[in-house]
Amino acid sequence: MVTTVTAPKPSAPPKKASFREKMHQAREDAIVSAVNRLLAERGFEGMTVDEVAAEVGVAKASLYKHFPSKEHLAAAAMVRILQRTLEHMATLPPQLPAHEKLKSVVRWAMQVHLAGEMPLLPTENSTLRSTLMAHGAYLDALVEVSDGLGTWIGEAQASGALNPTTPPIVVLYTLFARACDPVLGFMKAAGQHTTDEIVEWVLATCFNGLNTR
Template sequence: MSARPRFREQFLQAREDAIVESVNRLLAEKGFEAMTVDEVVADVGIAKASLYKHFTSKEELAAAAMVRVLDRALEEVARLRGLELSAAARLQAVARWAYEQQMAGQMPALPSQNSTLRATLTGDKAYMDRLMQLSDDLGAWIVQAQGQGELNPALPPELVLYTLFARACDPVLGVMRASGAHTDAQIVDWLVATCFKGLAP
């Protein structure tokens, strides 16, 4: 009911975007447990109480960051849908995209064990909607690729899907980059190849 709601809304939206972007980066850098709310507010340059007017808990911060990355993943999926590629080639492109995001420090990493975080995520409609949308999109490509003999049909589609999700946070990338012996592009190439063709020749 304010006199000039749109200006105010835009300002608040921009601030929320800045918060989520910072959270995204910190989650990619140190993970959920190691990231503190104090770090986030210091990075954004606001007071902690102000942050808690936008997000009611640390878990909701992580959920917002996940919504952001899922939106970008869905954008990439939509872009790939417009290209003339086989289903397997599209899945490979998605995997490559995920590795490149991780290489750029843009892939938030969440612990799979934390129960309160899981509860917040599963209760977040925005997150669950996007997660299911992405799973459906990739699942269709997986089944299609298996039918075309480009993906092992003996593997359950869910296992392929979970494997792709897991490889998006593959710790091997960080270790290989830390060794400093190879270029980022070379590492990504190897990881994509290992994911789809394995370690065998």
């Protein structure tokens, strides 16, 4: 075949390639957004791929051209929320005290939660767990968020703002857990308060505790 004369594969025009790529990304973004919302509403087990397809307005088979399984769909949504978290963290002014940065992140996460966009934490022993634990992008993003928060936790404890006797890992896990706090949903369902009020009360409970100070 060495002697065969074939035209060299023409490199596609950059403009067009970029356009196609953009469409592709936009479509995947729409998919991940839908997954994210359904994950927040129903959890991984409760969410069905049919629902995702319906919400995106695309055939189910098409989803599987983008992502190889339901677990990978969910993983993409988890990566996305972690990246959004990193983006929020990056917007915080460096001179802000560490404990204020932490508060801001939790406040932001609670607002995301109340907006119905915070995926529920996967239960242990879930098929999702093992996929996530083998998912490089997810682990990377998780480590990056944890490291960032961990640094601030150290600073806030050193400054005396956060209780230094609490093990930092307890603080870190508590912050993650508060982002998914069911209290937010309960209060919203009770329907007696604005989302801002709910966020401030739950946030205050988190940092100040239930006891009188």
